[in-house]
Amino acid sequence: MHDFESHIFASDNSLVLQSGEKLESYVLAYNTYGKLNRKKSNAILICHALTGDQHVANQHPVTHKPGWWEKIVGPGKAIDTQIYFVICINCLGGCQGSTGPASIDPATQRIYGLNFPIVTIADMVHAQCQLVNYLGIEKLLCVIGGSMGGMQVLQWAASYPERLRAAIPIATSSRHTPQNIAFHEVGRQAVIADNHWHAGRYQEYNVSPKKGLAVARMVAHVTYLSEDVLQEKFGRNLQERTDLTYGFDADFQIESYLRHQGVSFVDRFDANSYLYLTRAMDYFDLVKDFNCSLNAIFKQSQVKFCVISFTGDWLFPSSESKKIAHALAFSGVHVSFVEIDSEKGHDAFLLNEPEMFSVIKGFIVACEEKES
Amino acid sequence: MKEVNLNQRSDYDVIITLLRQQTKKAKVLDIGCGNGELLYKLVTKLHIDGRGLEIDQSLVNEAVARGLAVIQGDVNTDLPEYDERIFDCVILSQTIQATLEPKILLEKLVKIGQYVIVSFPNFGYWKLATYLLLRGRMPISKTLPFEWYNTPNIHLCTIKDFFNLCDECNVDIVQAYAIKKNGKAIIINRDSTMLLHWQGLFAKQAVFMLKEKV
Numbered sequence: 300m301h302d303f304e305s306h307i308f309a310s311d312n313s314l315v316l317q318s319g320e321k322l323e324s325y326v327l328a329y330n331t332y333g334k335l336n337r338k339k340s341n342a343i344l345i346c347h348a349l350t351g352d353q354h355v356a357n358q359h360p361v362t363h364k365p366g367w368w369e370k371i372v373g374p375g376k377a378i379d380t381q382i383y384f385v386i387c388i389n390c391l392g393g394c395q396g397s398t399g400p401a402s403i404d405p406a407t408q409r410i411y412g413l414n415f416p417i418v419t420i421a422d423m424v425h426a427q428c429q430l431v432n433y434l435g436i437e438k439l440l441c442v443i444g445g446s447m448g449g450m451q452v453l454q455w456a457a458s459y460p461e462r463l464r465a466a467i468p469i470a471t472s473s474r475h476t477p478q479n480i481a482f483h484e485v486g487r488q489a490v491i492a493d494n495h496w497h498a499g500r501y502q503e504y505n506v507s508p509k510k511g512l513a514v515a516r517m518v519a520h521v522t523y524l525s526e527d528v529l530q531e532k533f534g535r536n537l538q539e540r541t542d543l544t545y546g547f548d549a550d551f552q553i554e555s556y557l558r559h560q561g562v563s564f565v566d567r568f569d570a571n572s573y574l575y576l577t578r579a580m581d582y583f584d585l586v587k588d589f590n591c592s593l594n595a596i597f598k599q600s601q602v603k604f605c606v607i608s609f610t611g612d613w614l615f616p617s618s619e620s621k622k623i624a625h626a627l628a629f630s631g632v633h634v635s636f637v638e639i640d641s642e643k644g645h646d647a648f649l650l651n652e653p654e655m656f657s658v659i660k661g662f663i664v665a666c667e668e669k670e671s
Numbered sequence: 672m673k674e675v676n677l678n679q680r681s682d683y684d685v686i687i688t689l690l691r692q693q694t695k696k697a698k699v700l701d702i703g704c705g706n707g708e709l710l711y712k713l714v715t716k717l718h719i720d721g722r723g724l725e726i727d728q729s730l731v732n733e734a735v736a737r738g739l740a741v742i743q744g745d746v747n748t749d750l751p752e753y754d755e756r757i758f759d760c761v762i763l764s765q766t767i768q769a770t771l772e773p774k775i776l777l778e779k780l781v782k783i784g785q786y787v788i789v790s791f792p793n794f795g796y797w798k799l800a801t802y803l804l805l806r807g808r809m810p811i812s813k814t815l816p817f818e819w820y821n822t823p824n825i826h827l828c829t830i831k832d833f834f835n836l837c838d839e840c841n842v843d844i845v846q847a848y849a850i851k852k853n854g855k856a857i858i859i860n861r862d863s864t865m866l867l868h869w870q871g872l873f874a875k876q877a878v879f880m881l882k883e884k885v
Contacts, residue, residue: 605735624742625751628722631698635735636742640728654732661736668738 303332303357307396308430317588320416324405327430328396329353329388332372333380335434342436343378343663344427344463345387346444346451348649349519349576350568352395355387356380361567370651377660383440390451391426392418392576394569401502401569412571413499420447420583424454428462438462441663445469445648446615447576450583453623456602457585465666467659469607470648472619473593474584479614482522483577486515490570499571512570513561520560525611525644529553593626600627604634605662607655611642635662681854682764682790683709685878689788689846690717690760697759700724700784702746703766707734714739722758724750747771753783763789769823778840781883786845790878793849795829797872814875830871833879834861841884849874
């Protein structure tokens, strides 16, 4: 455990969203670690994934678990908080303090629910940029993140190339694939099918669609793991029993594990937020948004990229990352591409991957040296 | 090639000398760049704008940690679709002998680079020839330390072979050097068949600077 500060940023400006709708006001909850230096040149923005939040390297206030990236962020770690000023922002649409569907709509004084406008990855990044402006940081040393966080990294580099020196998109893609969308849709339909969802107004009934959200989490969790991991970790092992029960209890360890993942998730996550954030990922498509090829989006970019992927990730396959890296290389951008040999699946970027740690550390240090 | 003994890399010196002739800040692609040793030298000494491609992950990691722009990938399948002449120079240092289609690759590279520098171990070196002659087995040396069945060097050639390849491809030879055992590089003289043969026997490695025939 180490020093961190939790803040709330309340924007004075309204935010026009990609959909055309407008958020008159919004807040972003964020944590910082380390100290911003005098030149304000040591700031690293970490973008969290779908179910992550701003508690990247401190004990989570709800679950009391360690921060989701404590393996990599902290004093003496790859992203060393004794050297860098680390910012992690709960994304717009999230449910850990930033404005989202569970917030109060100032126009009606009721909880937004489905009246909350659809937000996109670009909207999240535009809001983050307002916060970075507020902190007086002209140029971030680095923007880094995995999965949905990686989408934000790409969006940062595409929308605000002059505001960051280095970008590290991990286990991500420049557009959500139909397979990704399909799994998200299954999750959303599970939430919506729950009787307690009440067309998104569940708070007014003092209930929550826990069962639906838990199922959504279970499905999603399977997509984060590789078949190898399932085989190795669980096999066909039985859960605290010696034989099958010939019923629908969680006979197998994998069933018990998934049920646990589902149940523990609903205590810390808002169901509507899950709908909105998965939608934001589905809508992500840089080529469509910029109406030109990836090559053209990043042409002449001065941002230095380090694209990282994992061989065992079938949700955001390495081929997607390679495509990004090749487009950047083709555009003459300074790009490194590292494919890490790991059979842990999509979740690998959250786990102990020493190769990834050393690449990130070396890359950031090198970017820092070159600029100073 | 990572397997090549590093203290024998006098081809690096030749490559650096060749690139020093470039007046402007050159944009260079090093294919099979290993841990980026050469690229790092070029970036720090000659201030070139360097890019690399390397298949081995741990070597890519080392290169990236040095601040180099290196893409992990297999040159046979992962060479990005670059524009013509996007690089001032493309380097294939001790790599061509390990590629699947050297001829097709060479033809591709002279398009994306103004110049292409190729260095390779010379299979016509007298020691290798003698090894084969006297022992009757595929030569194994410090530079080529593999058995025939596990070598990545699937397309070995002699200096004369390489001249022939250049003739067959649409490639002009700008300069050609033979590197002797003592690390000294001499300009290869192709005009005299005898001299070429002699130089080929005593060259451990060769470095060719090529460009597309126009």
